Amino acid sequence: MKPFGYLRVDSVDEAVRAAAGQPGAQFLGGGTNLVDLMKLGVETPRVLIDVSRLPLDRIEELPDGGLRIGATVRNADLAASRPVRERYPVLSQALSAGASGQLRNTATTGGNLLQRTRCPYFQDTSKPCNKREPGTGCPARDGAHRDLAVLGHSAHCVATQPSDMAVALAALDATVRLHGPEGERTVPATDFHRLPGDSPERDTVIRLGELITAVELPPRRPGAHSRYRKARDRASFAFALASVGAVLAVRDGVVEHAALAFGGLAHRPWRARAAEEVLRGAPATERTFARAADAELAAAEPLRDNGFKVPLARALAVGVLADLAARD
């Protein structure tokens, strides 16, 4: 084991200051991913700054009718919270579809957003990986990539973002609140994760030393319903082969509002803007939904062994939208 320092902090300011003064520092939330990666030798922080006890563990109502979720709120608590279940079912469902009961009890909201890819090459330090060691190559492109990206990948990386929660947040137009050495800022959840391009080592737009303090949800759109559906290799405790988070409002048989995001397809939750364009103002029929999904997935560039994800994502999208439309 590589020796590392451990620091527990009491405030966000203290956390950010500590990180700024410590090269190689990383924030520790629930540790459900970071500690695993440390055991594998993939992550080698010199100092862990434990932020799991910061007073960021509350879910608060915002004046505009939205919700602020503290970064250390545990996944299980968030999934079970009444306002989330009642107003943002897509989020509750996404959280409950992730990991296992034990992990959800420990994993935090901020940590969930920062979990890293499950690409087998990324996790194996005896092999090349551009994400882990830039410039070494991407063996996944021609190797074991059944579970990897079909959208937005690059010659350098075909990894997928594994979070279910992040897909729901993308569909909900959530905002990520960050606190760093230069103060506070917010980033739309849809822009928080990056595409790999030529720098796959960067998963997100987070800057050095920045700490996630909260995720904010806009008020629930009147008349809209939301849902998350995930396809996976086993009934529980498996990452998404593909997933869909959707928010849909239908009035008089016509789509009034639609927000759609895919998981398991790309290096970030894939907000389906092209599909939404097709949906908006169109009749709420399976035919429309299929047309919308096709419009989005036309951009897919499947690899040798993951072409199945395209019809799978299409089927999920059509199914979820049809289900939501049937509620009105």
Added chain:
Amino acid sequence: MSHDPPPEQQTPRLMPPGPLAHPLGAPLVRRDARDKATGSARYAAEHTPPGCAYAWPVPATVARGRITELDIGGALALPGVIAVLTHENAPRLASTDDPTLALLQEDRVPHRGWYIALAVAETLEVARDAADAVHVTYATDGHDVQLTADHPGLYVPERVNGDFPAVRERGDFDAAFAAAPATVDATYTVPPLHNHPMEPHAATARWSNGHLTVHDSSQGATKVREDLAALFKLGTDEITVISEHVGGGFGSKGTPRPQVVLAAMAARHTGRPVKLALPRRQLPAVVGHRAPTVQRVRIGAGRDGVITALAHESVTHTSTVTEFVEQAAVPARVMYTSPNSRTAHRVVALDVPTPSWMRAPGEAPGMYALESAVDELAALLDIDPVELRIRNDPATEPDSGRPFSSRHLADCLREGAERFGWQPRDPRPAVRRHGDLLLGTGVAAATYPVYIGATQAEAHAAADGGYRIRVNATDIGTGARTVLAQIAAAALGVPEDRVRVDIGSSDLPPAMLAGGSAGTASWGWAVHKACTALLARLRDREGPLPAEGITATEDTRLETAERSPYSRHAFGAVFAEVQADSRTGEIRVRRLLGQYAAGRILNPRTARSQFIGGLTMGLGMALTEGSSLDPAFGDFTACDLASYHVPAHADVPSVEAYWLDEEDPHLNPMGSKGIGEIGIVGTAAAIGNAVWHATGARLRDLPLTPDRLLPHLA
């Protein structure tokens, strides 16, 4: 083929059938349940002798080549490092019949993950750091890890696992197949599968005055001691191997594995006790795996469904280290009548980790293919698949002509069908829709041979009226202590709580391993024999027992060496109901029911647990479990439990196991057959057949994950 009548044979004296005054057949709670539930049962890595050092292995990172340079200087320089063993400094080992145990003996790397060094340190963390600091340079050769059905390196081996002939032919298969009115010709594939017992392989070794003592996670400490004696050129009396509690093995601990040899080497090299627990991610490369198979099954039958031609041909891989051939075509020699048959195996030695036993080797993959093909025949002829199997139920073993000691497959099919609610059943596929879900049912037969191994046992009557049984049996989670106490109590005619059972150490009388579903029968026979001898001596005595008590020791060498004139197998029938999501291709099992005929069931509580465990593992084989070899790197692609999907609770809804009261006088004094493996057999086929019934898609490549079904959905 004609067959000889069974020769006169001394059949074992059966225990009395019928209602039992003694606890044989009673659902006793396992004796170590409390110890296990409270964590006080200690496993191999939970023994820490004073001065214990810790080891961490270094796996090769190339798939084929030689070590040209091994730099251990950096590792040795780390504070707390005691030694780094390599092929240049490790103790020399004598060769044995298992070349996978020739560890750190030469510079050759036969596959990725092969151990090339072992770091030993004061703490686990330092040992691991030291292992990382070992620098290796290799000269590599091109490697090949990809099994194909037409691989140029394929050859016909002499024997396959279980010591069966590789090829058996009867009649004229080709002519009969060509002439058959109805034919099925289909190829099925099973990917590499990993055993992944909950307790990883671990050993703690210490040398004291020339005596080697190891705690090892093993399915049989007798065999571990024998192999260690051979490797280190010691007498077996100079070695003690303890396997007190074992957290599963599924075959991967059936013979010694690297951990025990490495721990013993490191302890000898350093003069310190050494503990080694293999990391989960390294297990697939070093403890064995179920080899992948490509199986072609051809069946020719009359319109009445009676099989006239049957060919089962299996292609598999082995490593360049040693030959292990999964005997997938062997069950076809037992299952169905056919005057014309061919069962054959071919194998290719690739640069892959060495395959070995995994729960029901041969039967598990072989019956997947055979029972899927039988279902295809039933569909083709529009004959109910239960009925088709009953029509082809042979009176004698097709391959040998030997009579069955007992065969109640047809009864299992009928009774299982009744319990499951098989009828009324619309045989048409893809016509049962429930929202987005397509529903279907499937059936398959199961079989597993009766094995038995020589065992010695000691029965002791103490002066205080208590009894003690000593036998080196192993409890790998099955409840061995409990059932042996039941067998002893029944033989002695005393209450079960007066019998103490000592197992799990090679200092006890030598015994068969816990494998081949043969543990209870092998140990129990010896225990029964020792108890019977003890009882006779007690009856002959007058007056109180001497202070030291009386001991009887018996073994079953003669009985178990005799070849039975009977073909002896357990049989069963598995029924499955599945749902397939017509949008996503996700397949889930709704109900699974196994009906078995496996001789006398000695403890219904622990037996049920074995059956449903096997059924669950078969569910995993059908739907979720699968690994593959990475062509570029040569290793397995699914090395941890996040990527190798064993079923989660949500995958396993209703699983039921039932059995017939089967009387078989040709087995052993208890009248029992093995039950540890038959649960996995046939289960994947039953599920696959149900998937066809649900969807109309005949999927022939396991596991049946969504990507496999999606292309068949409209």
